[in-house]
Amino acid sequence: xxxxxxxxxxxxxxxxxxxxxxxxxxxxxxxxxxxxxxxxxxxxxxxxxxxxxxxxxxxxxxxxxxxxxxxxxxxxxxxxxxxxxxxxxxxxxxxxxxxxxxxxx
Amino acid sequence: xxxxxxxxxxxxxxxxxxxxxxxxxxxxxxxxxxxxxxxxxxxxxxxxxxxxxxxxxxxxxxxxxxxxxxxxxxxxxxxxxxxxxxxxxxxxxxxxxxxxxxxxxxxxxxxxxxxxxxxxxxxxxxxxxxxxxxxxxxxxxxxxxxxxxxxxx
Amino acid sequence: xxxxxxxxxxxxxxxxxxxxxxxxxxxxxxxxxxxxxxxxxxxxxxxxxxxxxxxxxxxxxxxxxxxxxxxxxxxxxxxxxxxxxxxxxxxxxxxxxxxxxxxxxxxxxxxxxxxxxxxxxxxxxxxxxxxxxxxxxxxxxxxxxxxxxxxxxxxxxxxxxxxxxxxxxxxxxxxxxxxxxxxxxxxxxxxxxxxxxxxxxxxxxxxxxxxxxxxxxxxxxxxxxxxxxxxxxxxxxxxxxxxxxxxxxxxxxxxxxxxxxxxxxxxxxxxxxxxxx
Numbered sequence: 001x002x003x004x005x006x007x008x009x010x011x012x013x014x015x016x017x018x019x020x021x022x023x024x025x026x027x028x029x030x031x032x033x034x035x036x037x038x039x040x041x042x043x044x045x046x047x048x049x050x051x052x053x054x055x056x057x058x059x060x061x062x063x064x065x066x067x068x069x070x071x072x073x074x075x076x077x078x079x080x081x082x083x084x085x086x087x088x089x090x091x092x093x094x095x096x097x098x099x100x101x102x103x104x105x
Numbered sequence: 106x107x108x109x110x111x112x113x114x115x116x117x118x119x120x121x122x123x124x125x126x127x128x129x130x131x132x133x134x135x136x137x138x139x140x141x142x143x144x145x146x147x148x149x150x151x152x153x154x155x156x157x158x159x160x161x162x163x164x165x166x167x168x169x170x171x172x173x174x175x176x177x178x179x180x181x182x183x184x185x186x187x188x189x190x191x192x193x194x195x196x197x198x199x200x201x202x203x204x205x206x207x208x209x210x211x212x213x214x215x216x217x218x219x220x221x222x223x224x225x226x227x228x229x230x231x232x233x234x235x236x237x238x239x240x241x242x243x244x245x246x247x248x249x250x251x252x253x254x255x256x257x258x
Numbered sequence: 259x260x261x262x263x264x265x266x267x268x269x270x271x272x273x274x275x276x277x278x279x280x281x282x283x284x285x286x287x288x289x290x291x292x293x294x295x296x297x298x299x300x301x302x303x304x305x306x307x308x309x310x311x312x313x314x315x316x317x318x319x320x321x322x323x324x325x326x327x328x329x330x331x332x333x334x335x336x337x338x339x340x341x342x343x344x345x346x347x348x349x350x351x352x353x354x355x356x357x358x359x360x361x362x363x364x365x366x367x368x369x370x371x372x373x374x375x376x377x378x379x380x381x382x383x384x385x386x387x388x389x390x391x392x393x394x395x396x397x398x399x400x401x402x403x404x405x406x407x408x409x410x411x412x413x414x415x416x417x418x419x420x421x422x423x424x425x426x427x428x429x430x431x432x433x434x435x436x437x438x439x440x441x442x443x444x445x446x447x448x449x450x451x452x453x454x455x456x457x458x459x460x461x462x463x464x465x466x467x468x469x470x471x472x473x474x475x476x477x478x479x480x481x482x483x484x485x486x487x488x489x490x491x492x493x494x495x496x497x498x499x500x501x502x503x504x505x506x507x508x509x510x511x512x513x514x515x516x517x518x519x520x521x522x523x524x525x526x527x528x529x530x531x532x533x534x535x
């Protein structure tokens with residue numbers, strides 16, 4: 001079983017879908033030094049987060065190193081209903097990526 | 106199941122009037138590359154120009170920044186930016202960070218003017234939220250203090 | 259009331275408790291009473307939330323983090339580890355009561371056979387070695403994830419540490435108590451100086467959390483660490499902060515300290531894993 005890199009909670013509040021997501025990522029700034037070697041730890045951060053619903057991109061986030069480690073994101077949108085699927089994916093500066101989906105409750 | 110529940114305090118929830126339009130981000134926004142230059146920019150103006158094409162801002166009282174006055178830990182500062190305007194994008198700048206542009210969110214037509222995330226701040230600084238609406242740029246700011254703790258925090 | 263002030267004052271000044279005269283039950287009453295009086299608007303259960311029970315400004319930030327706390331990643335990891343069998347086919351569940359679900363409340367306890375305090379982490383590693391696996395490192399990583407999962411399934415139970423009628427158990431408790439009130443390090447301070455005498459006061463920009471309820475919410479995800487750590491990791495950190503040499507994780511010193519501190523939080527809900535700055 002793969003580690004869940006993206007956790008999603010999506011809930012209808014009236015006619016608005018409220019989405020909260022927590023991602024597992026070091027979001028390394030590139031400013032920190034390895035305490036043992038003294039060398040700078042290279043930056044490793046999520047660049048883009050794409051949130052989709054029924055083939056529509058409802059939100060595209062562009063991130064830099066100033067977003068916290070194990071980043072959190074929450075947003076709201078209309079046009080969804082209970083049972084719909086939300087898909088969230090990210091890609092980072094090392095070319096890694098992850099994707100996950102969840103049903104709106 | 107065993108999630109924490111809090112006594113709800115008073116939360117100001119603005120009446121957001123977002124027209125439910127086409128709901129699609131334009132192909133241009135979708136295919137636009139990650140704004141490398143904007144994220145590398147050392148000044149807010151350079152970042153604004155590169156990211157949003159302008160430095161002309163109108164202060165707006167319709168942009169609410171929910172953020173602590175004093176950050177408990179500068180590495181994880183919870184912030185929420187919300188607006189009643191129909192927002193095409195919301196961008197967050199942290200003035201004193203090495204590169205002021207922290208993050209930017211392109212919003213679909215049916216997406217509300219609301220984003221919540223956690224950011225890093227190196228020192229006490231203004232947090233500036235820029236909302237793009239109707240092709241114009243609106244701004245609001247809040248000063249967030251980052252302190253030195255006594256417990257090594 | 260005067261009695262507890264006397265005891266606390268004597269402890270801080272002498273660095274050794276008069277409490278060898280008093281029973282642990284008396285100590286607990288005095289300890290709890292001191293904090294209930296110092297923070298009169300805080301109900302007992304709320305002390306499980308530490309500094310957030312006494313500071314609205316940082317509480318708001320904590321509640322924002324708890325909207326989707328970063329330790330959830332570790333809970334999932336811990337669950338997966340917990341449910342993965344060892345090479346010999348057995349699992350963690352076989353080492354614990356109730357299949358290991360909701361059992362963090364059993365720890366720490368005084369093991370009269372082994373003659374030492376057993377903590378949840380020591381039990382996890384004992385389970386591993388018993389089943390032919392290498393023990394995990396004590397302060398972070400997989401052991402913290404397992405501990406987080408087991409703490410999570412224990413949430414809602416009430417801390418109820420027992421001290422058996424065994425002089426060795428009482429000695430361990432008192433050893434932990436002595437450690438708590440002893441000055442140490444270049445800064446020559448004890449745990450009590452900050453977390454008892456100065457709880458609610460500021461040390462530079464930090465607000466000192468009350469000792470009551472301290473071990474209710476471990477393991478803890480600290481924003482400072484960027485990951486999850488065990489109680490003994492935090493003990494070592496605190497010792498270093500007063501510029502004292504830390505003890506080794508799961509050493510007798512730290513086990514006994516954990517025993518004393520958890521007993522002092524009897525009556526407070528098990529609340530782990532926690533998120534802190």
